[in-house]
Amino acid sequence: MPKSLKHKMPEQTPQDRRNNFNEVALGYDETTARAEADRCLQCANPFCRQGCPVNVNIPAFIKHIKNGDFEEAISEIKTKNSLPAVCGRVCPQENQCEKFCILGKKNEPVAIGRLERFAADYARGNKKKSESSAQDKTMGEQIGKVAVIGSGPAGLTVAGDLALLGYKVTVFEALHAAGGVLMYGIPEFRLPKDIVQHEINELRNLGVDIAVNSIIGRTFTIDELLNEQGYDAVFIGTGAGLPNFLNIPGENYNGVYAANEFLTRSNLMQAYKKNATTPIYKGDKVAVIGAGNVAMDAARTALRLGASNVYIVYRRSEQEMPARAEEIHHAREEGVEFKLLTNPVRILGNEKGWVEGLECVKMELGEADLSGRRKPVEVKNSNFVLEVDSVIIAIGQGPNPLIQYTTPGLEVNKHGNINTDEQGITSKPGVFAGGDIVTGAATVISAMGAGRKAAESIHKYIQDKKKID
Amino acid sequence: MYKILEKKQLSDGVHQYKIEADLIANKCQPGQFVIIRLDEEGERIPLTIADFDRDAGTITLIVQQVGNTTKRMAEMLQGDSILDVAGPLGNPSDIKFYGTVVCIGGGIGVAPVYPIARALKQAGNYVVSIIGARNADLLIMEQEMTDISDELYVTTDDGSKGVKGIVTVPLHNMIGSKREINYVMAIGPVVMMRGVAEVTRPYNIHTVVSLNPIMVDGTGMCGGCRVKIANENKFACVDGPEFDAHKVDFEGLMIRQRMYQDQERGQQCGGNCKCQNH
Numbered sequence: 001m002p003k004s005l006k007h008k009m010p011e012q013t014p015q016d017r018r019n020n021f022n023e024v025a026l027g028y029d030e031t032t033a034r035a036e037a038d039r040c041l042q043c044a045n046p047f048c049r050q051g052c053p054v055n056v057n058i059p060a061f062i063k064h065i066k067n068g069d070f071e072e073a074i075s076e077i078k079t080k081n082s083l084p085a086v087c088g089r090v091c092p093q094e095n096q097c098e099k100f101c102i103l104g105k106k107n108e109p110v111a112i113g114r115l116e117r118f119a120a121d122y123a124r125g126n127k128k129k130s131e132s133s134a135q136d137k138t139m140g141e142q143i144g145k146v147a148v149i150g151s152g153p154a155g156l157t158v159a160g161d162l163a164l165l166g167y168k169v170t171v172f173e174a175l176h177a178a179g180g181v182l183m184y185g186i187p188e189f190r191l192p193k194d195i196v197q198h199e200i201n202e203l204r205n206l207g208v209d210i211a212v213n214s215i216i217g218r219t220f221t222i223d224e225l226l227n228e229q230g231y232d233a234v235f236i237g238t239g240a241g242l243p244n245f246l247n248i249p250g251e252n253y254n255g256v257y258a259a260n261e262f263l264t265r266s267n268l269m270q271a272y273k274k275n276a277t278t279p280i281y282k283g284d285k286v287a288v289i290g291a292g293n294v295a296m297d298a299a300r301t302a303l304r305l306g307a308s309n310v311y312i313v314y315r316r317s318e319q320e321m322p323a324r325a326e327e328i329h330h331a332r333e334e335g336v337e338f339k340l341l342t343n344p345v346r347i348l349g350n351e352k353g354w355v356e357g358l359e360c361v362k363m364e365l366g367e368a369d370l371s372g373r374r375k376p377v378e379v380k381n382s383n384f385v386l387e388v389d390s391v392i393i394a395i396g397q398g399p400n401p402l403i404q405y406t407t408p409g410l411e412v413n414k415h416g417n418i419n420t421d422e423q424g425i426t427s428k429p430g431v432f433a434g435g436d437i438v439t440g441a442a443t444v445i446s447a448m449g450a451g452r453k454a455a456e457s458i459h460k461y462i463q464d465k466k467k468i469d
Numbered sequence: 470m471y472k473i474l475e476k477k478q479l480s481d482g483v484h485q486y487k488i489e490a491d492l493i494a495n496k497c498q499p500g501q502f503v504i505i506r507l508d509e510e511g512e513r514i515p516l517t518i519a520d521f522d523r524d525a526g527t528i529t530l531i532v533q534q535v536g537n538t539t540k541r542m543a544e545m546l547q548g549d550s551i552l553d554v555a556g557p558l559g560n561p562s563d564i565k566f567y568g569t570v571v572c573i574g575g576g577i578g579v580a581p582v583y584p585i586a587r588a589l590k591q592a593g594n595y596v597v598s599i600i601g602a603r604n605a606d607l608l609i610m611e612q613e614m615t616d617i618s619d620e621l622y623v624t625t626d627d628g629s630k631g632v633k634g635i636v637t638v639p640l641h642n643m644i645g646s647k648r649e650i651n652y653v654m655a656i657g658p659v660v661m662m663r664g665v666a667e668v669t670r671p672y673n674i675h676t677v678v679s680l681n682p683i684m685v686d687g688t689g690m691c692g693g694c695r696v697k698i699a700n701e702n703k704f705a706c707v708d709g710p711e712f713d714a715h716k717v718d719f720e721g722l723m724i725r726q727r728m729y730q731d732q733e734r735g736q737q738c739g740g741n742c743k744c745q746n747h
Contacts, residue, residue, distance in 0.1 A: 174555065174686070174688050175555075175686060175688075176506055176513070176552070176553040176555070184686075184690070212553070212555075213553050213554065213555035214492075214555075215555060215556070215558065215688060218496065218556065218557050218558060219492050219493065219496060219555075219556070219557070220492075220496075241688065241689055241690045242689045242690070242692075242704075242707075243690070243691070243692040245692070245695070245702060247702075251695075251702070252695060252696075252697060252702070252718075252721050252724075252725060253724075254724060254725060254727070254728045255728075257692075257693075258691065258692035258693075260690055260691050260692060261685060261691035261692055261693045264685050264686065264690065264691050265685060269512060269513070269685065276510070277510055277511055277512040277537055277538065278512040278513070278685075279512075279729040279732045279733060281728065281729070281732070352724070353721075353724030353725075353727075400688065400689050400690070400707070401689070401707065402688065402689070402707060
């Protein structure tokens with residue numbers, strides 16, 4: 001292996017993995033991890049840290065791996081990142097830490113994400129130490145009580161940070177399982193659910209309570225949490241929950257899914273398993289509309305459920321696809337076909353109301369639009385029908401309106417996202433927010449970064465308030 | 470875990486469950502629903518809250534055996550527990566003084582109509598209730614409905630009790646006799662709700678139906694419960710479940726309700742039978 005390249009991480013072959021839901025990437029072994037860690041130059045002024053939304057001390061943990069002190073490595077990461085096994089798998093490192101790595105200027109950057117994953121997986125396999133040290137920290141007197149709404153990446157980060165500071169934290173989750181998008185959205189083959197549950201159990205070990213089946217705005221309101229139940233502060237991390245539709249004819253035919261529903265059935269409800277109680281419609285020819293990470297997840301799930309043809313239908317070109325390069329590469333390897341510069345016009349159905357085709361029109365790129373991307377323009381008379389029996393719409397999600405409707409004094413913008421400042425402070429005293437509910441749909445790690453900042457703000461708010469009292 | 474404190478059979482395939490769920494009982498309003506999941510392997514299904522007792526911390530669910538989960542629920546006993554009950558979900562009914570209101574429940578739909586009719590009565594309305602079933606044996610909650618209604622009409626398809634015919638017959642008669650009706654609430658099978666909507670449409674009588682499409686999460690996340698209301702997609706879970714009956718695309722709703730019919734039938738008999746449902 002030349003020193004200029006990252007050490008490869010073993011993977012299931014595309015032929016194998018398109019027939020199962022097991023994890024695609026298999027992780028480094030100890031020797032490879034130490035060899036990869038040895039590529040790190042241990043810069044005195046490490047740029048990689050600038051690219052990390054939660055500011056992990058990257059050279060420090062890599063040095064521990066190089067020296068074979070794997071437990072030290074995970075302890076170092078965990079001072080900044082409560083979900084390393086998740087981030088090591090789903091962070092877009094190529095746009096974050098690894099983008100800034102000095103090695104990346106001439107060669108490939110250090111595989112920081114793979115090393116983070118290695119450290120987390122090592123700790124999970126050999127777990128005594130990290131748990132006991134975590135529990136020690138919660139033995140002291142509790143310094144305040146905080147409610148966290150939503151158990152996705154933002155909420156879990158807030159919960160972990162505040163629990164470490166000595167707060168009593170309760171996380172309220174509307175679904176029956178904690179984890180948010182990590183459970184319902186990201187598929188097993190990219191992020192195994194037992195890993196998510198392990199990371200959540202680590203938070204429980206820190207003393208965090210998780211209340212499932214609790215819909216804030218219905219079961220309790222935010223005002224009740226603050227005024228009647230004695231919470232000092234509330235963090236809202238309810239994510240981007242409401243799926244967008246295209247508003248083209250035929251979207252209500254049977255066989256048409258929002259990616260959220262398709263993925264929730266397969267992931268959270270485990271409909272991919274034989275004899276599952278939750279049904280899922282398994283199309284043979286499936287069109288997925290959109291080209292973000294959710295679209296790739298849906299396309300690759302459809303393949304694994306047995307589809308013979310899966311198409312990504314996207315109105316812009318390859319360059320503009322928002323999904324991570326690795327996800328696009330994996331999807332292509334597995335046999336997903338890309339219909340780029342192709343815009344869906346309507347969904348065709350049969351007399352019984354089932355999908356039988358997707359009418360599309362060809363596009364070409366025109367001038368740059370407001371987003372800086374070249375705007376796709378229709379090519380006249382280029383309509384054609386893609387023969388499919390299922391259509392999955394993956395064009396983004398908006399904010400869930402429930403909390404906004406039931407919380408007087410909480411300001412939102414015209415899209416319904418909660419207004420906060422840089423530190424996650426909302427217009428309502430004692431109420432903080434972060435993640436997709438503030439920014440619109442983004443990444444796991446940016447939600448965690450927002451959670452980190454909000455946790456600091458909450459700590460300061462509560463301690464300031466107690467001084468005055 | 471949510472314990473079943475009482476279970477009783479109301480008619481063939483229909484059971485009533487009183488369930489310990491104090492947080493939900495404390496908050497729920499007429500018109501709202503819960504999502505339940507029986508056990509770790511279970512699916513999530515929406516069920517309308519038929520009654521609640523805030524002091525006792527209980528909610529009442531009335532469930533007809535139609536699919537996998539409701540069949541398994543029918544086998545559960547008093548003292549057993551349901552793993553997950555989440556709620557209350559959906560918007561509450563718009564309870565206020567309208568004047569004369571007609572509350573219509575068809576089949577199992579009488580159960581969710583009951584708390585709404587009761588609340589409308591408490592709000593000072595003159596409540597005319599119409600409840601219907603295929604036959605007398607399948608009729609549920611007649612006594613409860615009698616207790617909270619100023620007038621009650623019973624219809625059965627076969628005439629074994631009350632008026633022979635469907636629930637729209639007494640409604641037609643009321644309209645025909647020029648009685649003023651200020652508000653109609655109808656819950657039941659989609660064909661029945663569509664029928665009621667068609668009866669009141671020419672007279673422009675404000676008519677509301679409560680929809681129960683397929684759902685997964687019940688909080689707006691999956692989009693599976695979308696239904697066209699005045700040609701625009703709405704989510705029954707967060708925008709409903711009640712909608713103006715004259716704006717609902719009932720045909721689309723009926724098609725979507727059949728999405729998993731074949732798959733579910735296949736599961737129930739394991740697919741190795743001769744039931745001809747596959």
